[in-house]
Amino acid sequence: MTTQPTLTKTGGSTGTPGDPQSSNGLQAGLKNRHLSMIAIGGVIGAGLFVGSGSGIAKAGPAILLSYALVGLMVVFVMRMxxxxxxxxxxxxxxxAxxxxxxxxxxxxxIGWLYWFFWVVVLAVEATAGAEILESWIPQVPQWGWALIVMVVLTATNLASVASYGEFEFWFAGIKVVAIAAFVVVGLLAVFGLLPGSDNPGAGLSHLTxxxxxxxxxxxxxxxGxxxxxxxxxxxxxxxxAAGESEDPQRAVTKATNSVIWRIAVFYLGSIFxxxxxxxxxxxxxxxDGSYVAALNSIGIPHAGEVMKVIVLTAVLSCLNSGLYTASRMAFSLGRRxxxxxxxxxxxxxxxPTAAILASVLFGFVAVFFNYKWPDTVFAFLLNASGAVALFVWLVICVTQLKMRGIIQRETPEKLIVRMWLFPYLTWVTIAMISGVLVYMLYSGGDAREQVVLSxxxxxxxxxxxxVRDRLPKKADADAEINA
Incomplete structure (x- = not known):
């Protein structure tokens, strides 16, 4: 067994008296309810509300199998x-x-690629939010709304991790309640149990x-x-986020164990x-979009405007979490x-003030590129980060293959959560992700461009x-991940 280096705090304060302080300089300011809602809301992005219609148009009812396959892949990755x-x-x-x-x-x-992915997402989400806000208050130009949204959420993240957690708790809560209500009301209408519905007793006939x-x-x-x-x-x-919570192991275990029903209800349930x-x-x-069309079909008044509010919430949630995620990855890279x-x-x-400001600065630059050169510079940034999500999942799989042995050898009592059928399902997941990447190359168009540029x-x-690896090492990640 190798000797582990002792942890040294890299800069920062010891925190104010009475505040819980994690050993790496970050405060354990996220409560269990914050982590629970971040875990639930983390799988509900604006893409579910906005992009599902395109998938339905391409694959028809078979899009359910597409969601099920990707959902299964995500369940395996999250388990690892x-x-x-x-x-x-x-x-x-x-x-780490x-x-x-x-x-x-x-x-x-993978740390820098992930950071790059999220700072580009900041620009995408800020622009999407600005478009909705401008449709309500056109007196403020779109770029002005994008600036306001970015500044407000930057201030939230700079205030404390608890303020980020509180904002995300309510943002995610609105998304969760909205999707849950949609599924319940929709199923009542499908089986003819919704009073006054314009589409009573639709049943399952539309599936075939x-x-x-x-x-x-x-x-x-x-x-699909x-x-x-x-x-x-x-x-x-x-x-x-678990690293800044009161009980990291409990939060991660709970989030991992609940990912199956979250995907089943929020994705498969709502699309069904x-x-x-x-x-x-x-x-x-x-x-009109898949959700607005469904709500209109059963006579829900003002469905379009209601969905705009929910989509704006999803956009702000993604922007809030994107800035948090990018800054914490930058913080971790700085420690190593x-x-x-x-x-x-x-x-x-x-x-980590500098990590937050650096991340949001690149986000502002990306927003500028989106308004100034949307079809050239920003399109390149978007496509160059397009396949990073799949790269991240692939690295998680390969890492887990080796980390299982390291954990079993050094701290076997910490194997609270275990990947099922290890290592077979890990290899199956690697094959699934690799298959998606190969199919993206094969399919051509934007998908191929995203993979090639990424x-x-x-x-x-x-x-x-x-090149850096050949230079004298400045830090060792063992210090952080064994803290």
Missing amino acids: LGEMAAANPTSGSFS YADRALGRWAGFS DTGGFFPAGYGAILT VLMVVFSFMGSEIVTL VVLTLLPWNDPSIAK GDAPKAFARTNARGV LLVAALVIAIAV
Whole structure:
């Protein structure tokens, strides 16, 4: 067994008297209710509300199988990540574990790629939120709303991790209540139990009455997979946030064990309701969006405006969590010597101020690119980060293959969560993710461009990491993940 280095705090304050302080300089300011809602809301992105209509139009009712396949893949990935995070909760999560299991180059590469992904997401979500707000108050230009949204949520993250957790608790809560209500009301309408419904007793006929369950053929399932896979990104956020919680192991264990029903209810349940209330090729699904079309079909008044509020909440939630996630990954990279040392410093409230400001600064630059050169510079950034989610999941799988042995050898009592049928299901998941990447290359169009550009960016980051790896090591991730 190798001797583990002792942890040294990198900058920052010891915190104010009475505040719980984690050993890495961050404060344990997230309560269990925060972590629970972050875990539940983490799988509900704006893509579910906005993008599901396109998937339905391409695959018809078979899109349910696409969601089920991606959901199964995410369940396996989260189980693997939960195994590692429950044993060693840390703000660096899979990046720190990859550093330990695969080498410094791996932790450096996947950490920076993940940071890049989220700061680009900041621009996407800020723009989406600004479009909704401008439709309500056109006196403020779209760029003004984007600025306001970014500034407000930056202030929230700078205040304390508890303020981030509180905002996310309510943002995620609104999403969860909205989806749960949609599923309940929709199912009542489907089975003719909703009083006053304009679409009473729709039953299950719409699943097969318009060209069958596979109207576009069996291959449409894979096409649907490409369209829905990125709406699942964010499930892993809870493992980064666990490092700042009161009881990290309990939070991670609970989140990991509940991921199956969360995906079943919020994704499969809600899409099932849409497909049973309306024929898959109903023009209103493409025109108004799948959820608005479903609500309109049963006579829910002002469905469009109600859904706008919910989508705005989802956008703000994603923006809030994106800034948090990017800053904590930057903080972790700073602690391991793979980012500027200033990123690893925390203030008296346990907040990594420099990491937050650096992340939001790049987000502002990306917003500017989106308004100035949306079809060139910003399109490149968007496509170059497009496949990073799949790279992250792939690295989690490969890391877990090695981390299981390390944990069993050094601290076997920490294996509270275990991946099922190890290592067979881990290899199956690797094959599934690799298959999606290969199919993206094969399918051409935007999917191929995303994979090619993402691979080029990844190759560049890995090349930098390998060169750095040959230099004298400044830090060891063992200190962080064994804290």
